[in-house]
Amino acid sequence: METNFYPLTQRRLRADTHIRELTASVKLSHKSFIQPLFVDEALTEPREVNGLNGVQVGNVESTLHTIEDHLQQGITKFLLFPVPSQKKDTDFDFSFASGTIKKIKETFGEDIWIAADVCLCSYTSHGHCGILNDDHSQVLNSKTIDVLSRYSSLLANAGADCIAPSDMMDGRITAIRNQLDALGFEQVSIMSYAAKFSSQFYGPFRDACHSSPSTKGLQNRKTYQLSPFNINDALASALRDEKEGADILMVKPAALYTDVIAKLKQQTLKPVAAYHVSGEYAAIEALAEKGLLNREAGHVEVWAALQRSGADIIISYASGKAKEWISNAAI
Ligand code: PBG
Numbered sequence: 001m002e003t004n005f006y007p008l009t010q011r012r013l014r015a016d017t018h019i020r021e022l023t024a025s026v027k028l029s030h031k032s033f034i035q036p037l038f039v040d041e042a043l044t045e046p047r048e049v050n051g052l053n054g055v056q057v058g059n060v061e062s063t064l065h066t067i068e069d070h071l072q073q074g075i076t077k078f079l080l081f082p083v084p085s086q087k088k089d090t091d092f093d094f095s096f097a098s099g100t101i102k103k104i105k106e107t108f109g110e111d112i113w114i115a116a117d118v119c120l121c122s123y124t125s126h127g128h129c130g131i132l133n134d135d136h137s138q139v140l141n142s143k144t145i146d147v148l149s150r151y152s153s154l155l156a157n158a159g160a161d162c163i164a165p166s167d168m169m170d171g172r173i174t175a176i177r178n179q180l181d182a183l184g185f186e187q188v189s190i191m192s193y194a195a196k197f198s199s200q201f202y203g204p205f206r207d208a209c210h211s212s213p214s215t216k217g218l219q220n221r222k223t224y225q226l227s228p229f230n231i232n233d234a235l236a237s238a239l240r241d242e243k244e245g246a247d248i249l250m251v252k253p254a255a256l257y258t259d260v261i262a263k264l265k266q267q268t269l270k271p272v273a274a275y276h277v278s279g280e281y282a283a284i285e286a287l288a289e290k291g292l293l294n295r296e297a298g299h300v301e302v303w304a305a306l307q308r309s310g311a312d313i314i315i316s317y318a319s320g321k322a323k324e325w326i327s328n329a330a331i
Contacts, residue, residue: 017330017331020331021331024331025308026304026307026308028300028303028304028307028322028326028329029326030073030074030075030319030322030323030326031074032307032312032313032314033075033077033313033314033315033316033319033322034077034078034079034115034273034313034314034315034316034319035070035075035077035078035079035315035316035317035319035320036055036078036079036080036081036315036317037058037063037066037067037078037079037080037081038055038056038057038058038081038083038208038209039057039058039059039060039063039080039081039082039083039100040057040058040059040083040085041059041082041083041084041085041096042083042085043057043058043059044059045059045062046058046059046062049204049207049208049278050204050207051203051204051207051278051279051281051282051285051286052204052208052278052281052282052285052317053285054317054318054320054321055208055317057083057208060099060100060103063100063104064103064104064107067104067107067108067112069320070319070320071108071111071112073320073321073322073323073324074322074323075319075320075322075323076111076112076113077112077113077114077115078104078112078113078114078115079114079115079116079117079164079315080097080100080101080104080114080115080116080117080160081117081122081208081209082096082097082100082116082117082122083122083208083209083210084096084097084122084123087123087124087125087210088123088124088125089124089125089126089131089132090131092120092123092147092151094150094151094154094155097116097151097154097155097158098154098155098157098158099158101114101116101155101158101159101160102158102159104159105158105159105160106159113161113162114159114160114161114162115160115161115162115163115164115191116155116160116162116163116164117164117165117166118148118151118152118155118163118164118165118166118167118176119148119165119166119167120144120147120148120167121167121209121211121213122209122210122211125214126213126214126216126217126218127206127210127211127212127213127214128213128214128218128221129144129166129167129168129169129221129224130143130144130167130169130224131143131144131147132217132218135217136214136216136217136218137217137218138218138223139169139218139223139224141169141170141171142171144167144169144172145169145170145171145172145175145176146175148165148167148169148172148175148176149172149175149176149178149179150179152165152176152179152180153179153180153183153185156180156183156185156188157183157185160188161188161189162188162189162190162191162247162248163176163180163188163189163190163191164190164191164192164193164250165190165192165193166193166196167193167224168193168196168221168224168225168226169224171244173190173192173241173244173245173246174244174245176190177190177244177245189247189248190245190246190247190248191246191247191248191250191273192238192241192246192248192249192250193250193252193275194237194238194241194242194246194249194250194251194264195226195234195235195237195238195249195250195251195252195257195260195264196225196226196250196252197225197226197227197228197234197252197253197257198220198221198222198225198226198227198228199225199228199252199253199256199277199279200279201253201256201277201278201279201280201283202277202278202279203278203279203282204278204279204281204282205277205278205279208278228256231259231260231263234251234257234260234264235260235263235264235267238251238264238268239264239267239268242268242270246270247270247271248270248271248272248273248313249264249268249270249271249272249273250272250273250274250275250315251264251272251273251274251275251311252274252275252277253275253276253277253279253280254274254275254276254277254280254302254306254311254314254315255276255280255302255305255306256280258305258306258308258309259309261274261306261309261310261311262309262310264310265309265310265311266310271312271313272310272311272312272313273311273312273313273314273315274306274309274311274313274314274315275315276302276303276306276314276315276316276317278317280302281299281316281317281318284298284299284302296321296325296328296329297329297330299316299318299321299325300325300326300329303316303322303326
């Protein structure tokens with residue numbers, strides 16, 4: 001008798017939406033998402049970011065509205081990137097950042113969870129993530145972590161629920177944890193940019209935060225961020241941050257580094273966060289604009305890939321859409 005089915009078929013489990021939904025190994029939830037927020041001291045009006053459709057750099061007032069909109073869409077977790085109006089290379093002024101956190105927490109209190117990015121790249125004239133030596137050839141690690149620890153304590157004092165250092169200095173997790181604990185902020189967590197690669201995919205972000213590294217002296221971040229050609233360094237650095245007291249370990253970029261997410265997840269019991277960065281987001285948007293993929297389905301497919309590889313937390317510029325898009329997703 002002629003049969004239509006190969007005896008070892010797997011296709012019974014693919015036959016219709018019901019069975020595909022039932023048997024899906026990945027179940028996404030908008031509750032695992034964090035929305036990044038950009039707020040610029042110099043802006044009177046919000047502005048668009050080249051490549052980041054639907055994302056604005058706001059002022060404090062508009063950022064409060066953005067949070068409100070996200071709450072309506074079921075998103076309660078945020079990652080704030082404050083951009084000061086003045087560039088300086090010493091005596092950094094963190095009052096705009098801490099004032100913004102304070103205002104946000106006064107407005108939304110326990111309704112939201114907010115992490116504050118901690119880095120110097122949007123503060124310094126040269127755009128590097130730390131303080132440089134005189135001829136701009138090196139980042140001064142310990143001088144930088146002193147400043148980052150002070151910055152972290154000001155943000156915690158202003159009400160940040162979590163500190164998210166993205167600078168990639170050595171020893172900053174220990175320094176920040178000690179500083180927070182000494183001041184009584186034991187409950188404030190640390191989400192470490194634990195495996196952060198030196199990547200081409202940060203372009204739109206650098207436009208948003210005016211944080212491109214300068215061309216004089218150190219021309220890129222390769223001496224402190226990870227090489228895309230070295231997974232051993234990525235895992236060693238992330239596990240080092242875990243030992244130093246990081247509560248959440250982040251891998252960034254995300255979609256290009258699912259191997260790192262998967263391997264890290266096997267080696268740690270800490271939650272792993274995947275940051276689908278600005279350039280990765282913009283790539284999907286650009287394809288969608290050309291009619292080459294479906295925008296919603298494209299983002300959801302990436303999110304599924306991140307969770308499948310082991311991410312517990314997803315940081316996405318489309319978090320506001322996560323609830324709607326996940327529930328609409330045609331599995
Ligand atoms: C700053 C920082 C960067 C991002 C987050 N924090 C850029 C960089 O290291 O140059 C990138 C985020 C994104 O592209 O979405 N240290």
